[in-house]
Amino acid sequence: MVLDPYSFWERQKDAANVTSPGYSYNSLAGKMILTVTDADKCRELMAVNDASRMLMVLHPSGKTILGANNLAFMHGPEHKAIRKSFLCLFTRKALSTYTQLQDGIIRRHLAEWMKRPETREIRESVRWDMNQATSQDVFLGPYLDDPQVRANFSRGYSAMTDGFLVRRAARRQALASRQRAGGEPRCLMDFWAQKCLEEIGEAEAEGLPPPSHTTVARMGDAMIDFLFASQDASTASLVWCLTLMADNPHMLARVREEQQRLRPDPSQTITAEVLGEMAYTRQVVKEILRYRAPAPMVPQMAYADYPLTEQYDIPRGTLVFPSINAANMQGFPDAERFDPDRMGPERKEDIVHAKNFLTFGYGPHYCVGKEYAINQLVLFLAITSLGADWTRTRTPDSDKMKYLPTIYPHDSLISLRPRAQ
Numbered sequence: 001m002v003l004d005p006y007s008f009w010e011r012q013k014d015a016a017n018v019t020s021p022g023y024s025y026n027s028l029a030g031k032m033i034l035t036v037t038d039a040d041k042c043r044e045l046m047a048v049n050d051a052s053r054m055l056m057v058l059h060p061s062g063k064t065i066l067g068a069n070n071l072a073f074m075h076g077p078e079h080k081a082i083r084k085s086f087l088c089l090f091t092r093k094a095l096s097t098y099t100q101l102q103d104g105i106i107r108r109h110l111a112e113w114m115k116r117p118e119t120r121e122i123r124e125s126v127r128w129d130m131n132q133a134t135s136q137d138v139f140l141g142p143y144l145d146d147p148q149v150r151a152n153f154s155r156g157y158s159a160m161t162d163g164f165l166v167r168r169a170a171r172r173q174a175l176a177s178r179q180r181a182g183g184e185p186r187c188l189m190d191f192w193a194q195k196c197l198e199e200i201g202e203a204e205a206e207g208l209p210p211p212s213h214t215t216v217a218r219m220g221d222a223m224i225d226f227l228f229a230s231q232d233a234s235t236a237s238l239v240w241c242l243t244l245m246a247d248n249p250h251m252l253a254r255v256r257e258e259q260q261r262l263r264p265d266p267s268q269t270i271t272a273e274v275l276g277e278m279a280y281t282r283q284v285v286k287e288i289l290r291y292r293a294p295a296p297m298v299p300q301m302a303y304a305d306y307p308l309t310e311q312y313d314i315p316r317g318t319l320v321f322p323s324i325n326a327a328n329m330q331g332f333p334d335a336e337r338f339d340p341d342r343m344g345p346e347r348k349e350d351i352v353h354a355k356n357f358l359t360f361g362y363g364p365h366y367c368v369g370k371e372y373a374i375n376q377l378v379l380f381l382a383i384t385s386l387g388a389d390w391t392r393t394r395t396p397d398s399d400k401m402k403y404l405p406t407i408y409p410h411d412s413l414i415s416l417r418p419r420a421q
Contacts, residue, residue: 001028006400006402006403009297009403012024012026012033012035012321013035013037013326016035016323016326017326020038021038021040021308022036022037022041022326023035023037023038023308025318031060031317031318031319032315032317032319033319033320033321034320035321036308036320036322036323037323037326037327038330039326039355040355041308041322042322042323042324042327042358043327043355043363045320045322046298046300046322046361046362047362047364048306049075051075051076051303052303053302053303054301054302054303054304054306055073055301055303056072056298057300057319058299062299066225067221069221070221070225071222071225071229071365072225072365075364078212081213082213082222085192085196085213085214088194089188089191089192089195089369090368090371090372092272094185095375096271096272097191098188099270099271099272099275101138101141102134102375102379103379103383104269105130105133105134106130106134106379106380107387109129109130110130110383110387110388110416112129113125114387114418117415117416117417118415119391119413119414119415120413120414120415121412121413122412122413123408126239126242127231127232131230131234131235132231135226135230135234136227138188139187139223139226139227140187140188140189140223141186141187141188141190143187143189188226189219189223192219192222193219196213196219197214199214226369232294232404232405232406233295233373234294234377235406236292236294236404236406237285237288237289237292237373237377238376238377239408239412240292240408240409241284241377241381241384242384242412242414243392243412243414244292244338245381245385245390246392247392251284251340254280255284255382255385256385258278258279258280259278259382259385259386260386262274262278266383270379270382270383275375275378275379279345281378283340283341283343283344284340285377285378285381286343286350287338287339287340287342287343288338288377289377290328290332290343290350290357290359291338292325292401292407293324293325293328293359293407294359294406294407295407296324296325296403296406297323297324297325298321298361301318301319302314302316302317302318302320303316304316306320322358324358324359325407327356327357327358328356328359331352331353331356332349332353333349386419387418388416389416389418389419389420390414390415390416392412392413392414393413393414398411
């Protein structure tokens with residue numbers, strides 16, 4: 001587990017795959033763990049979200065690391081209320097606002113990367129440079145305009161152990177956004193501040209206390225949750241974009257053909273309307289998310305014996321791991337092959353096998369930012385495909401994967417240079 005986590009979890013998955021309905025158990029640091037691979041059972045387990053039976057834990061020390069108020073640990077009416085308030089964050093108007101920000105950030109960092117044409121491990125550049133800047137600018141935008149505040153925030157953001165520093169900063173930005181609310185939203189925090197003030201006003205009109213998630217402290221906590229949730233998962237998928245396109249140049253050629261047709265002037269900022277027309281580029285992104293789901297599993301804790309089947313009850317205290325990457329390989333024809341055409345209008349496998357496509361989770365904790373995440377990947381691939389040429393240096397380990405804890409290529413040695421016109 002420590003020396004080679006990928007092989008450890010693959011063995012658990014393989015052992016579960018040979019049983020019906022697909023589960024295997026083991027012991028990890030004296031704790032019973034259960035890996036579940038059957039897609040139907042994975043959905044069932046992720047849908048429980050009941051403090052008396054089973055809850056998401058992410059990590060055995062998740063509450064210590066992320067805080068007990070983290071969205072991942074919420075359940076019941078309070079959880080439903082805050083998720084309902086998030087709906088305003090991912091409307092067409094909101095996503096269009098984010099698209100303009102994302103476009104500029106991607107172009108800026110791509111230009112910097114191409115100043116260093118040597119082959120290098122691209123993962124850290126994507127993670128700590130571009131993706132961190134994207135999350136901060138889209139979510140908190142102008143409220144991190146002070147260079148010193150941004151530097152302090154980034155240091156805390158990069159080291160989860162410094163999370164309390166980040167939470168204090170995020171709460172200050174939440175307060176600033178609430179005080180400004182009423183103008184045109186400039187970032188995700190603005191959209192949510194407007195919604196929270198509406199909810200406070202509605203509660204006051206009815207003589208009720210404001211919803212708990214509308215306090216400055218809870219708003220700041222939620223923004224940190226968004227920042228962390230967007231970091232590793234999106235980074236992993238962005239790295240897979242580069243490596244899989246380098247390994248499949250005929251697919252990259254089709255992406256470029258579509259981009260040249262839709263964007264005769266590639267220097268122009270991509271609009272939400274043009275983004276919506278990128279059919280093949282979006283197919284590639286959806287297949288990347290199926291083929292290499294960034295979060296391989298969604299850990300749950302059993303707080304009571306849970307009847308998984310008629311023959312087997314999960315014992316109380318068991319760490320349960322519904323396997324996302326196992327579910328994503330079920331039902332899809334030739335599932336182990338990377339094939340974006342499966343997501344196209346002719347085959348529609350993403351619709352036909354939607355119940356097995358669990359990259360964004362299922363049930364009460366289904367990812368509310370799904371469309372934002374997909375847009376980020378589509379924008380990145382669209383801009384990079386016309387702005388750069390890149391090659392991947394392969395090694396004997398290139399076909400392996402690495403758990404960090406999201407899934408990355410074992411190596412992603414990439415050389416980027418300006419695209420020859």
